[in-house]
Amino acid sequence: MKSYRITVNGNVYDVTVEETTGNEAATATHPVSNAGSVEIKSSVPGKIIAVEVSQGQAVKAGDTVVILESMKMEIPVVAPQDGTIASIAVSQGNNVENGAVLATMN
Structure with a gap:
């Protein structure tokens, strides 16, 4: 174990950190x-x-998937990553709520 004293925003904290040998595998x-x-x-x-x-x-990533209008503004909704469009859940003219699934991708 190693002990450290750190200061964050003017507050002092004593922290103890366990040392490893480096042979342990990290697990999620x-x-x-x-x-x-x-x-x-x-x-x-x-x-x-x-x-x-x-x-x-x-x-x-960044390609426009859907364009929606909200408060008289056009808002492009883009792909968050590279992939393939698996399904489209909306059509032109549909009204959607905040958080509605517009499409899925793999």
Whole structure:
């Protein structure tokens, strides 16, 4: 064990850190999966004015998936990562709430 004294925003803390030999494997505290789908969600309530992708289409991170109108502004909703559009949950003219799933991608 090693002890340290650290200062954060003017507050002093005594911290004890357990030393490892370096042979221990790091383990995740929650199950981690690289596979699966990613939901693309609306960040605001609004009306879908355009669906820019189709099911099965390959997209890159930052590509526009859907354009929605909210408070008289057009807001592009983009792919968060590279992948393939697995499903589209909305159509042009649909009204959506904040957090609504617009599409999923793999």
